[in-house]
Amino acid sequence: MTDPLPAPSVTPVSRAAWERACARAGAPMPFGDLPWTDLGLTGDPALRFSPVVLGWEGEGELLVPLCLNRGRSQIGCFGYGIVWPLGNWRRERLPDFPVxxxxxxxxxxxxxxxTLLPPAGVVPALDGLVEHWDGDAGRDTYVLDLTGGVDSVWAAARGSSRTAVRRAGAHGLTVREGRPKDVARLLDLHRDTMTRNDAVTAYDKDQVDFLLRGPGAGALTVLAEDADGVHAASVFGVGAHAAFHIMQLTSEHGRRNNAGHLAFWDGVTALVGAGVQVLDLGSAANVGQERFKANWGALPKASRVVQWKEEQR
Structure with missing residues (x-):
């Protein structure tokens, strides 16, 4: 428990003001930024984004990506939630979650x-601020340690994954970073992938084009292609210490020529080159996803669910 604080001021902010504040704060995860938030709102239309700044006189201010839904509030709506200080925060830790x-x-x-937090160790800068928050173990996510470099990741991967990458190359596939002009193809791949899983693509071009603007926009998209076009995409959210595997998209042809494995491996290589230490591959919705993540050497670790409810009197 931290030293007690009085009730803070709560200041709603506009989208434009939120965007400026996020750019100034430099949070270690991108998920509070507007483009990521808009993805989450599209996936859950019942949510309403109502960002606020909490302030304590003499202590500083905190950014909170608050989302509202039928009598409950949640912090964040895509990936993980994050409460992050502006540069004027004077304490080593955030206030207790109930405050x-x-x-x-x-x-x-x-x-x-x-809110939902990443497993301990994925984002150390956040851990130091919220390690005192009481929570419960959430759904397992798969975490890949990149600190040993690409050679270490390659050696730890199962032979089937390494073979898939080699076969993709033998099929004549090459990889490159996605560009804004690829947005229509990215949506096609998303639609193909969702259809195979009996789901519907909710996104449009305006919502996903930021995924193709590069790590400066908090995202990295790697495409695998041949002379016939793009067959797979691996999409990552990128932070200072950690990256997050957001989408693995593959056409039917790409499934046959291992395009997805090649795109993923090139993404890992690029992230290691950029100094990323940890890759969070997300949870597994089915056995196939679990196998893909585990075969690359990722280990299951529990996310953290932090909740507060007003006691009835």
Missing amino acids: LARALARTVGHNRVG
Whole structure:
């Protein structure tokens, strides 16, 4: 528990002001930024994005990507939630979660607030701020250690994954970083992949084009192609220490020529070259996804669910 603080001021901010504040704060995960938030809102239309700044006189301010939905509030709506200080924050840790949650809930008239945090060790800069928050183990995510470099990752991967990469090369596939002109093909791949999983593509070009603007936009998209076109894409959210595997998209032809494995491996290589230390591959929705992640050497680790509910009197 931290030293007690009085109730903070709660200041709603516009989208434009939020975008400026995020750029100034330099959070270690990109998921509070507007493009990522908009992806989450598209996936869950019942949510409403209502970002706020919490402030304590003499202590500083915190950015909170608050989302509202039928009597409950959640922090963040894509990937993981994050509460991040502006540059004027004077404490080593954030206030206790009930302090934050109570102020947010009373402002919007809700009685529940929650968020999802990455496993400990994935984002050390965040761990130091929130390690005192009480929470429960959430769904396992698969974490790949990149600190040993690409040679270490390659050696730890199962032979089937390494063979798939080699076969993709033998099929004449090459890789490159995605560019804005590839947005229509990215959506086609997303549609193909979702259809195979009995789901529907909710995104449009305006919502995903930032994924093709490069790591400066907090994203990296690697495409695998041959003379007939692009057959797979691996999409990553990129932070200072950690990256997050967001999408693995493959056409039917790409499934046959191992294009997805090649795109993924080139993405890992690029991330290691950029100094990323940890890759969070996300949770596994089925056995095939679990096998893909585990075969690359990723280990299951529990995410962290932090919740607060107003006690009934």
